[in-house]
Amino acid sequence: xxxRAKIVDAACLNHFTRVSNMIAKLAKTCTLRISPEKLNxxxxxxxxxxxxxxxxELEQENFFxxxxxxxxxxxxxxxxxxxxxxxxxxALKTAQNARTLKIKLTNxxxxxxxxxxxxxxxxxxxxxxxxxxxxxxxxxxxxxxFQQPSVPDADVSIYLPVLKTLKSVVEKMKNISNHLVIxxxxxxxxxxxxxxxxxxxxxHFKDLGNPPLASDDAxxxxxxxxxxxxxVDIRKLLQFLAGQQVNPTRALCNxxxxxxxxxxxxxxxxxxxxxxxxxx
Amino acid sequence: xxxxxxxSNVKVLGKAVHSLSRIGDELYLEPLDDGLSLRTVNxxxxxxxxxLFAPLFFQQYQAATPGQDLLxxxxxxxxxxxxxxxxxxxxxxxxKCCISLNDRSxxxxxxxxxxxGVRKTHNLSFQDCExxxxxxxxxxxxxxxxxxxxxxxxxxLPFPPALAEVTLGIGRGRRVILRSYQEEEAGAQVPPVPGxxxxxxxxxxTEMSIGEEDFQQLQAPEGIAITFCLKEFRGLLSFAESANLxxxxxxxxxxxxxxxxxxxSLLDGHFVLATLLELDPHSQDLGSSQLxxxxxxxxxxSTPHQDDFANDDIDxxxxxxxxxxxxxxxxVLPSVTLTPGPQRHCGPGPHSEEEDNDEAEPGPVPxxxxxxxxxxxxxxxxxxxxxxxxxPSPVLAEDSDGEG
Numbered sequence: 001x002x003x004r005a006k007i008v009d010a011a012c013l014n015h016f017t018r019v020s021n022m023i024a025k026l027a028k029t030c031t032l033r034i035s036p037e038k039l040n041x042x043x044x045x046x047x048x049x050x051x052x053x054x055x056x057e058l059e060q061e062n063f064f065x066x067x068x069x070x071x072x073x074x075x076x077x078x079x080x081x082x083x084x085x086x087x088x089x090x091a092l093k094t095a096q097n098a099r100t101l102k103i104k105l106t107n108x109x110x111x112x113x114x115x116x117x118x119x120x121x122x123x124x125x126x127x128x129x130x131x132x133x134x135x136x137x138x139x140x141x142x143x144x145x146f147q148q149p150s151v152p153d154a155d156v157s158i159y160l161p162v163l164k165t166l167k168s169v170v171e172k173m174k175n176i177s178n179h180l181v182i183x184x185x186x187x188x189x190x191x192x193x194x195x196x197x198x199x200x201x202x203x204h205f206k207d208l209g210n211p212p213l214a215s216d217d218a219x220x221x222x223x224x225x226x227x228x229x230x231x232v233d234i235r236k237l238l239q240f241l242a243g244q245q246v247n248p249t250r251a252l253c254n255x256x257x258x259x260x261x262x263x264x265x266x267x268x269x270x271x272x273x274x275x276x277x278x279x280x
Numbered sequence: 281x282x283x284x285x286x287x288s289n290v291k292v293l294g295k296a297v298h299s300l301s302r303i304g305d306e307l308y309l310e311p312l313d314d315g316l317s318l319r320t321v322n323x324x325x326x327x328x329x330x331x332l333f334a335p336l337f338f339q340q341y342q343a344a345t346p347g348q349d350l351l352x353x354x355x356x357x358x359x360x361x362x363x364x365x366x367x368x369x370x371x372x373x374x375x376k377c378c379i380s381l382n383d384r385s386x387x388x389x390x391x392x393x394x395x396x397g398v399r400k401t402h403n404l405s406f407q408d409c410e411x412x413x414x415x416x417x418x419x420x421x422x423x424x425x426x427x428x429x430x431x432x433x434x435x436x437l438p439f440p441p442a443l444a445e446v447t448l449g450i451g452r453g454r455r456v457i458l459r460s461y462q463e464e465e466a467g468a469q470v471p472p473v474p475g476x477x478x479x480x481x482x483x484x485x486t487e488m489s490i491g492e493e494d495f496q497q498l499q500a501p502e503g504i505a506i507t508f509c510l511k512e513f514r515g516l517l518s519f520a521e522s523a524n525l526x527x528x529x530x531x532x533x534x535x536x537x538x539x540x541x542x543x544x545s546l547l548d549g550h551f552v553l554a555t556l557l558e559l560d561p562h563s564q565d566l567g568s569s570q571l572x573x574x575x576x577x578x579x580x581x582s583t584p585h586q587d588d589f590a591n592d593d594i595d596x597x598x599x600x601x602x603x604x605x606x607x608x609x610x611x612v613l614p615s616v617t618l619t620p621g622p623q624r625h626c627g628p629g630p631h632s633e634e635e636d637n638d639e640a641e642p643g644p645v646p647x648x649x650x651x652x653x654x655x656x657x658x659x660x661x662x663x664x665x666x667x668x669x670x671x672p673s674p675v676l677a678e679d680s681d682g683e684g
Contacts, residue, residue, distance in 0.1 A: 087484040094438040110482065128489040129438045134482035 001079055001137070003034055003105040006066040013101055016063050017092040018246065019056070019270055024089035025243035026054055026274070031138065031146050032113075034069050034079040037061070041085070042146045051277040052236055053149055058270045072140055079105070080138035080146060083113060091115040091131035111137050149275060151262060154254035155228035158184040159209045160263075163251060166192075167241040169203050174234045176201065179279060182237075183229035184255055186210050186222060194234070211252060228255040231279045237261075240274050248272075281311035281351055281381040284340040289546075290377045290392075294364035295519050296331045296549070301361045302515030303329050303551075308412040309388065310352040311343040311381070315547075319412050320357065326554035327512045328414040337546040339376075351381050353388055354409035363390050363402050373398075381406075416552050418539045421530035423500035425456065429520030429527050429542075431495075435488050436514060443483075445556065446513070448529070449505025451489065454498065458488040461507045461556070496526060506531050507556035508538055516540050516551045534558055 007013045023030055023041045033040040043054035060067045071077035095101050095117040102116045112132040119127040138146070160166060169192060173180060177194040184190045190205040240263060254262040256278075263274040285293055296318065300307060304320030304327075311317075315337070319330040335341040344350050364370060376393040387403040394400065425448075435458050439446060445461040462483060492498050520527050520542050531538040535557025542549040 084484075090440060091484065091486075108485075112485075126491055127435075127494075130487040130489070131438075132485040132487075134484065 001072055001105065002068065002070040003079055003103075004066070004068045005060070005064045005103045007063060007101040007103075008065045008099075012063045012065075013092075013095060013098060015268065015270075016101075017089070017095065019058065019267075020085070020089040020092050022243045022245065022272070023056060024085040026239065027085055029082060030054070030085045032081045032083060032135075033146065034081070035071070036069060036077060039063075040148075044145055044149075051275075052239075053275045055148055055273040056270065057272075062269045076140060076143075078143075080143055081105075081111075081113065081135045082138055083133055083135040087131070087133040088113070088115070091117075091133060094119075094129050094131070106132070108132055111135055149273070151254070151264075151273070152256050152259065154262065155222070155257045156184045156186055156255045157211050157213075158186075158188065158190055158253050158255075159211070160251040160253050161190070161205050161208060163241055163244045163247055167238070167244075170234065170238050170241060173201060173203075174238055178234055179231055180234040180237060181229055181231050182253070182255065182261055183227040184253065185227050186224040189227075190253070191227070228257045230255050230258060230261050232261055232276050233279060236276045240276070281316075281344060281379075282340070282342045283311070283316055283338045283379050285337070285377040285379070286339045287375065288371070289337060290374050291367055291370045292337075292523060292547070293333070293377065294367050294370045295522050296333075296547075297361055297364045298367070299515035299519040300329050300331070301357050303327050303512050305357050306354050307357045307360050308352065308354050308409060309381070309406075310411065311350060313343050316341070316343075316379075321412060321414070322512075327509060328412075328552045329512070329516070329550070330414070331547060331549045333547045334545070345382070348383070351383065352409060352411060353381060353406035355388055355404050355406045359402075359404050360390075363392070414552050416537060416539055416550070418528070418530040418541055418550075421532045421536075421539060423504060423531050424497055425495060425500060425529040425531075426497035426526055427495045429517055429523075429525055431490070432527055433517045433521045435490055436510065436517065438486050438488060439510060440484070440486070443486075443510055445507050446510045447505050447507040448531075450498075450500050450502050452502065454492045454502060456490045456492070456495065456498070457505075458490075460484075460486045497528070500531075504533075506534050506538055507558065508553040512551060512553055513540070516542070516549070519549065531555065 007016060019041075027041075027043040027045075031040075031042040031044070033042055037060060039058050039060055041054070041056040043052065045052050069077075069079065071079055092101075092115065095115075097120050099118045099120050101118075102114075104114045104116070106112045106114045108114075111134070113135055115131045115133065117129045117131075119129060170180065173192065173194045176199065177196050179194065181193040181195070182190070183193065188206065188208045188210055190208055191202050192205075193200070193202040244265070246267065248265040248267045250264075250266040252264040254264065256262070259278050261276045261278070263272075263276070265272040265274075297307075300318060300320045303322050305323065306320060308319040309316070310319070312332075315332045315334040317330060317332045319328070321328045373394040374392050375395065378389075378391040378393070380389045380391075385403075386405070388406045390402040390404065392400040392402075435456075436446070439458075439460055443460050447457075447459045447461045449457045449459070451457040460483070462485065516527065523542070523544065525542045525544055528541045528543075529538060530541065534555055536555060537552050538555050540549075540551040540553065
């Protein structure tokens with residue numbers, strides 16, 4: 001099992017830092033899957049975290065100028081690691097004005113992801129910061145727990161409004177209620193609703209647009225005005241929104257009535273999928 | 281005593297108070313003939329800091345009214361800090377600061393003369409106190425590092441704010457290495473993460489390596505390393521960075537205090553920090569090949585601990601402070617105070633603080649257990665340089681295992 005990668009381009013480094021900051025906001029600990037073409041940050045919080053799961057995928061060649069890996073075996077050419085995501089983001093924070101960044105899987109008394117940063121300095125001297133991020137190597141037999149979640153057929157798919165706006169709305173709503181109802185239809189309408197004994201607040205978004213339906217989709221026969229609705233824990237949604245520092249290229253919300261919300265974002269070449277289960 | 285600080289020097293004074301406040305809860309203010317001294321020591325007596333502002337720093341400086349003794353006082357750091365809390369306010373609005381202390385008022389009076397004729401007067405009640413004077417001598421330390429504060433400030437930047445201690449050493453190629461120090465049971469230091477695995481509880485190790493050319497002076501052999509508290513060091517650096525002064529670090533073998541100094545024509549600052557005496561080779565050596573080690577590295581946590589004593593977590597803070605009641609003459613003769621054991625191991629600590637130990641016998645006490653790691657704070661003269669740097673350090677206080 002070997003892994004070594006290098007970033008030299010400042011833009012790539014920035015982008016990678018942004019991704020890791022986002023992951024740190026979304027998940028305390030996450031699983032990093034390394035395969036020859038891709039890196040994945042995975043969260044499969046079945047029980048403890050209330051069932052939120054995340055799948056973030058990026059193509060290694062868009063970031064790294066050098067990338068070498070050797071998985072556990074030829075047929076299972078991948079590495080699964082568990083790490084505290086904040087450690088990675090903190091390590092990358094020091095790399096803001098770096099000449100090069102190297103990431104390496106090492107064993108220093110315990111398995112580590114070693115992030116080594118060569119800093120730019122004014123003088124001729126070189127400064128090197130090394131971070132050893134402790135991690136746990138996930139054995140082969142547990143890999144099945146970290147497969148890409150299957151995306152269920154959505155009742156309604158709708159494009160999301162600017163996430164910042166959404167965030168400020170949800171933030172205010174959180175002060176009033178713990179539960180939020182998300183409802184949307186195929187006419188491009190999205191409602192965020194909270195209900196308490198005293199007050200009911202709904203924010204309406206219009207003309208958001210719906211992605212074209214696949215021809216064999218069940219929702220083809222759906223009445224465009226009919227709302228699909230999901231009750232979610234408002235903190236889970238807010239956590240997702242707070243993690244988004246940059247508005248994504250594309251943001252899609254898929255609702256599966258009374259089951260889950262699937263948020264699908266595309267940031268340049270990083271795709272993030274986030275699943276929030278419905279409250280029963 | 282009466283002194284007047286003008287303009288931008290008020291901010292300098294404020295900054296100094298800020299950095300002292302990172303160390304102790306009480307501030308010792310003492311007007312001397314060669315300037316106003318502000319000192320503090322932390323509760324475990326493992327860190328001491330002192331600023332001396334020369335008479336030239338002030339627009340007006342009078343250590344004592346003629347015919348009066350020099351007064352000194354001890355005040356709560358919190359209340360003094362609150363006067364200088366907002367540095368922006370000091371910079372923008374305060375034109376002049378008058379500090380006065382006299383017998384009759386029984387108050388330390390700090391007056392801030394602000395813009396538009398606003399005058400803020402703070403009357404701080406104080407206690408008479410003994411003279412706080414740590415005994416140390418930078419010249420007796422064989423190793424010196426000197427660098428602009430900015431370089432050192434940037435060097436500690438990558439370390440997490442919660443990190444308690446940092447190891448400073450000289451690595452291969454005479455590079456200066458700063459590394460996060462982790463105790464054996466790293467989990468105890470880190471706030472428990474509700475993660476399911478131990479890997480996530482273990483803290484991240486960070487290491488900074490800086491080339492020799494960034495230092496103005498580097499007089500230390502490869503392989504030496506000392507471990508000290510980061511918080512106090514950061515306090516010193518934030519002052520030094522704002523004053524744009526170089527910082528000199530004078531140090532000796534691990535376990536002996538490190539002295540950090542700043543000097544300027546108008547002020548000087550001394551910080552004395554205890555360093556960790558680590559006799560357990562593998563815990564200070566978490567996975568780095570950068571520092572030379574005389575002892576071969578032990579592999580990992582799987583290695584059974586050979587010696588329970590080596591893992592015994594009894595750290596002893598020791599300090600020798602001169603706490604004489606006044607009189608310049610006495611200052612030469614330090615009284616030695618030993619505080620054996622960390623707070624949690626020794627019983628009520630302070631009882632031993634008043635004991636005066638005779639410093640003539642630094643040799644091992646008969647029946648001493650094998651040397652174990654302890655943090656020691658020797659402000660000076662207990663250990664002659666002749667006695668210690670190499671070899672097992674003399675144990676000054678018998679370990680009090682059962683007492684807990």
